[in-house]
Amino acid sequence: xxxxxxxxxxxxxxxxxxxxxxxxxxxxxxxxxxxxxxxxxxxxxxxxxxxxxxxxxxxxxxxxxxxxxxxxxxxxxxxxxxxxxxxxxxxxxxxxxxxxxxxxxxxxxxxxxxxxxxxxxxxxxxxxxxxxxxxxxxxxxxxxxxxxxxxxxxxxxxxxxxxxxxxxxxxxxxxxxxxxxxxxxxxxxxxxxxxxxxxxxxxxxxxxxxxxxxxxxxxxxxxxxxxxxxxxxxxxxxxxxxxxxxxxxxxxxxxxxxxxxxxxxxxxxxxxxxxxxxxxxxxxxxxxxxxxxxxxxxxxxxxxxxxxxxxxxxxxxxxxxxxxxxxxxxxxxxxxxxxxxxxxxxxxxxxxxxxxxxxxxxxxxxxxxxxxxxxxx
Amino acid sequence: xxxxxxxxxxxxxxxxxxxxxxxxxxxxxxxxxxxxxxxxxxxxxxxxxxxxxxxxxxxxxxxxxxxxxxxxxxxxxxxxxxxxxxxxxxxxxxxxxxxxxxxxxxxxxxxxxxxxxxxxxxxxxxxxxxxxxxxxxxxxxxxxxxxxxxxxxxxxxxxxxxxxxxxxxxxxxxxxxxxxxxxxxxxxxxxxxxxxxxxxxxxxxxxxxxxxxxxxxxxxxxxxxxxxxxxx
Ligand SMILES: Nc1ncnc2c1ncn2[C@@H]1O[C@H](COP(=O)(O)OP(=O)(O)O)[C@@H](O)[C@H]1O
Ligand SMILES: [Mg+2]
Numbered sequence: 001x002x003x004x005x006x007x008x009x010x011x012x013x014x015x016x017x018x019x020x021x022x023x024x025x026x027x028x029x030x031x032x033x034x035x036x037x038x039x040x041x042x043x044x045x046x047x048x049x050x051x052x053x054x055x056x057x058x059x060x061x062x063x064x065x066x067x068x069x070x071x072x073x074x075x076x077x078x079x080x081x082x083x084x085x086x087x088x089x090x091x092x093x094x095x096x097x098x099x100x101x102x103x104x105x106x107x108x109x110x111x112x113x114x115x116x117x118x119x120x121x122x123x124x125x126x127x128x129x130x131x132x133x134x135x136x137x138x139x140x141x142x143x144x145x146x147x148x149x150x151x152x153x154x155x156x157x158x159x160x161x162x163x164x165x166x167x168x169x170x171x172x173x174x175x176x177x178x179x180x181x182x183x184x185x186x187x188x189x190x191x192x193x194x195x196x197x198x199x200x201x202x203x204x205x206x207x208x209x210x211x212x213x214x215x216x217x218x219x220x221x222x223x224x225x226x227x228x229x230x231x232x233x234x235x236x237x238x239x240x241x242x243x244x245x246x247x248x249x250x251x252x253x254x255x256x257x258x259x260x261x262x263x264x265x266x267x268x269x270x271x272x273x274x275x276x277x278x279x280x281x282x283x284x285x286x287x288x289x290x291x292x293x294x295x296x297x298x299x300x301x302x303x304x305x306x307x308x309x310x311x312x313x314x315x316x317x318x319x320x321x322x323x324x325x326x327x328x329x330x331x332x333x334x335x336x337x338x339x340x341x342x343x344x345x346x347x348x349x350x351x352x353x354x355x356x357x358x359x360x361x362x363x364x365x366x367x368x369x370x371x372x373x374x375x376x377x
Numbered sequence: 378x379x380x381x382x383x384x385x386x387x388x389x390x391x392x393x394x395x396x397x398x399x400x401x402x403x404x405x406x407x408x409x410x411x412x413x414x415x416x417x418x419x420x421x422x423x424x425x426x427x428x429x430x431x432x433x434x435x436x437x438x439x440x441x442x443x444x445x446x447x448x449x450x451x452x453x454x455x456x457x458x459x460x461x462x463x464x465x466x467x468x469x470x471x472x473x474x475x476x477x478x479x480x481x482x483x484x485x486x487x488x489x490x491x492x493x494x495x496x497x498x499x500x501x502x503x504x505x506x507x508x509x510x511x512x513x514x515x516x517x518x519x520x521x522x523x524x525x526x527x528x529x530x531x532x533x534x535x536x537x538x539x540x541x542x543x544x545x546x547x548x549x550x551x552x553x554x555x556x557x558x559x560x561x562x563x564x565x566x567x568x569x570x571x572x573x574x575x576x577x578x579x580x581x582x583x584x585x586x587x588x589x590x591x592x593x594x595x596x597x598x599x600x601x602x603x604x605x606x607x608x609x
Contacts, residue, residue, distance in 0.1 A: 003476075289473045292434045294462025294490050296455070371434040374469060375425045375546045 006282070007311065009275040010358075014315025015322070017268020017354055021261055021347035022323040022339075028257040029343070030336030035247040036240040037178035038085075041115045045081070045209035046218045048239045049225055052232040056246035057239065058182060060085055062203035063231070070229050071208050076216040077225075081106040084194040085206040087184060090142070091163035098141050100187040102164070104194025112209060113175075114188055120158055120173025125190055131162065132173035137185020162187075164197040179334065181247070265350055272315070273358040276308065280362035284369060292371040300366050304359050312355035316348060380443075381542055381574035382408040382431055387440035389426055400426040401437070402597040410541075413565065413575040413587060418594035424578040425546055427594070431576060432544045433461050445541060462490045466535030468564075470547035472527040474519040480506060480530045481515040487538040505533045509563060525556035532563055543568055545577040549584055561587045 033040075038057050039048070049071055051061035071080040084104030089097050105112045105125070113122045118135055125132060133142060133156055142162070143153025156162075162169040169189070177186050189197070195204050210225070210233075212218050222233035234242060248254050280287070287300060327337045387404035390397050400423045408414045416424045429435035430442055433449045441448055444464065449457055466487070467473075474483045484502035489495055503515045509529045519527055528548060535543050548564065549557030561584050568575055577588070585591055592602045 285473060286475050289467070289469075289475070290486070290490075292432070292461065292467055293487055294458045294460075294465075296458055299490075372429045374434070374467070374473060375429055 003279070003282075006275055006279045010272050010279065010311045011315045011318070013268050013271030013275060014312055014351055014354065015318040017264055017272065018316045018319025018347050018351045019322050020264025020268065020319075021350040022320055022343055023326055024257055024261050024264065025343050025346060026323060026327060026337050026339045027335065028253070029340065030338035031253060032244060032247060033338055034178070034180050034336055036243040037180050039236060039240050039243065041178050042112050042209070043115070043236075044111060044211065045236065046212045047210035047222055047225070047233055047235055049080070049208035049210060049229070049231050049233045050206070052230070054232060056243040058085075058180075059246075060206050062201070063205040063208070064203050065205050067229060067231060068205060068208055071210060071225060071231075074221075074225055074228050076213050076221045078211040078213045078216075079109075080211075081109060081111045081209045082191050082205050083112050083207040083209050084191055084198070084204060086194070086198055086204075088164055088187075088197055090169070090185075090187070091166075092142065092144070093161065094145055099184050100137070100142075100164070101182055101184045102187045102189065102194055102197060104189055104191040107190045107192050110190070114177045114186070116176040118174045118176050122173070124172035125188065127170075127172060129168050129170050129193070130172040130189065131164075131169045131193075132175050132188040133171055134175050134177045134186040134188075136179065137187070138171075138174055140185075141183075142185050165199065167197055169197070179336070265354070268351075269354040269357055272311075272354050273361060276311070276358035277362050277365070280304070280365055284365070285373065287366050288369055288371050288374045291369060292374045297367055301363055304362055304366065308355040308359040312351055316351045319351070320344065320347065379410050380407050381410045381412075381445060382406070382414075382576070383441075383443045384427075384431070385441045387427070387430060387437050387442060389423075389430060389435070389437050399597050401430070404440070404597075404599055406592060406599055406602070408574055408576060408590075410574055411569070411572045412589040413569055413577065415585060415588040415591045416576065416578045416594060417580060417585070417591055420580070422594045423597045424594055428544045428546060428576055428578050432465055432467070432542075433457055462487065463538070464541045466538070466540040466543040466568075468528070468531050468535045468543065468545035468548045470551055472519070472524070472531045472551070474527055474530060474534075476519055479516050479518055480511060480522065483519070483530055484533045484537050486534060487540075491538055502533070502537060505537055506530070508567065509533050523556075524552050525559060528552060528556075528560050529563065532560065532568065536568055539571070541573055543573065543575045545575065547579055547581070548577060549579065549581050554583060557581065557584060 036057060051063055053061050068080060068082050071077060084102065086102055087099050088102045090100045091097055103112065110122050110125055114132065114134065120132065124130055138156040140153065142156045146153055156171055158171055158173065160171045162171065175188065198204055212221050218235045222235060225231065225233040290300065324339065327339055330337060384404050384406040387401050389401040390399050404427060416427060418424055426435065430437050436450065447460065449460065452460060481499050481502040484506060485498035488498035488501060506512055506515045509532060511526060511529055514522065514526065522530065549560055552560060564575065565587050590602055590604055593600050
């Protein structure tokens with residue numbers, strides 16, 4: 001029956017729209033949360049202290065080591081630890097070079113390590129020349145070339161060697177860290193060893209990580225640190241926000257996603273609106289019969305809205321379902337995907353607007369309909 | 378004798394992009410209560426236009442049309458809807474049943490429009506369907522019924538709310554002769570009860586015999602009204 005085809009057409013339009021309006025923002029949210037995932041991974045410190053010119057987490061403006069002692073002296077500080085973060089070139093066993101994101105942790109406490117250790121322990125960093133590599137880096141960019149041409153690289157294992165700035169580094173552990181915007185492998189080591197790997201410069205301290213004393217308000221402490229040191233200090237949430245805002249305002253990511261979401265909305269609205277309208281036109285005689293028999297416009301409006309709600313719910317359900325399926329299917333891939341409940345509200349509102357629009361243009365036709373058409377042959 | 382319909386000096390023109398077509402010119406017609414009036418005449422003479430005005434679904438340009446003493450043009454559009462819902466039943470050439478609803482649901486529509494609870498309305502519809510010989514078929518969709526059966530369902534729909542006037546446009550012309558006669562018998566026997574009046578537009582000469590009066594139209598005029606013409 002032709003009507004069935006129309007129904008499927010409307011539902012497909014709505015499914016498409018709700019899929020785009022759910023899946024694209026999910027990727028967007030996932031991607032944007034990567035901008036600050038290094039901060040999220042490093043959960044322990046309450047406050048990050050840095051140069052005032054730093055705009056986001058990967059924007060390193062080193063400090064002098066002496067700043068660490070000034071911060072330690074401020075009241076309300078439970079502890080303050082140094083953190084090195086920098087891009088360094090590693091020479092692989094086959095002689096090729098790979099830039100790595102090297103993280104140097106406080107030698108004594110090893111605060112700031114990766115969130116999850118897959119092999120080995122963080123304590124293994126106390127052994128000489130030791131480094132811990134993240135699993136993604138170990139299997140991909142730091143892997144040894146496959147003996148078979150075109151084959152997968154052989155993953156870096158515990159005991160393997162690297163060369164960082166002509167100095168030997170031995171892999172003692174494999175970690176799992178959340179992906180960030182930076183695609184370089186993560187290499188964790190101690191602060192002093194990181195300094196020895198880094199080119200000799202006067203300033204090498206990237207961040208000072210601070211824990212507040214119990215009962216100390218974190219934001220209040222950031223104000224005190226700023227006042228006492230002239231440095232920038234952010235609570236963990238503030239630093240994430242700073243980083244997130246930087247990427248929002250200084251990259252094309254939001255615009256690109258905005259365009260595809262808007263396009264999905266428009267295309268969905270056009271398909272659904274058009275098919276819904278055709279559907280109404282084809283059944284216009286039935287509306288005429290009901291009108292002749294004394295049905296009010298309000299009742300006809302309710303009937304059309306009911307249809308719209310019905311197809312809208314089915315389309316929305318399918319779109320959201322497909323998005324969830326997509327997220328599930330890509331969960332182990334490099335693709336960013338986050339599906340907070342707010343997205344359901346967002347795409348639900350979008351689909352509702354499309355349905356109301358589709359019902360409205362049909363409604364105008366039905367409102368203007370002369371019941372006298374019922375006697376026309 | 379009280380009148381179901383009284384038309385006085387009715388005129389109606391259509392404006393088809395600059396060209397004015399006079400569909401009704403100076404129509405005077407009385408339909409007594411309890412009678413079956415047939416409107417006959419060549420195609421395009423204005424029959425459909427006239428019953429549309431009589432049924433209150435089309436506004437005349439001038440003249441007066443009263444139904445049971447009520448001038449519909451004096452009513453607000455809401456009152457007019459109510460009036461139609463309550464007092465008028467429709468039968469169409471093309472049946473015009475709603476394809477997604479089964480026979481009983483189709484028949485129940487006028488009751489539901491008049492505010493009856495859906496369940497009760499469908500129960501009453503099933504009762505009436507058995508009176509028109511379709512008691513067993515109440516769950517069928519229109520597409521599962523023959524033309525004659527569909528027109529029986531349509532007649533039941535036109536009757537269910539006990540309207541005072543039933544208007545039919547070519548009710549038999551989509552049916553074969555035998556079925557057409559059956560439908561006319563049904564209309565005559567079931568519809569024409571309780572002082573109810575019927576107006577039937579037709580050019581099917583074979584059914585003239587069912588009329589109490591036949592009004593002959595040509596070119597927007599009524600050229601004569603005959604009483605029970607060919608009754609045998
Ligand atoms: N909606 C309309 N617009 C323009 N002209 C119309 C319209 N309806 C009917 N007419 C014209 O009015 C005249 C009477 O039509 P109609 O009442 O349908 O006649 P009948 O039912 O006797 O065939 C015809 O000339 C027809 O072309
Ligand atoms: Mg006609």
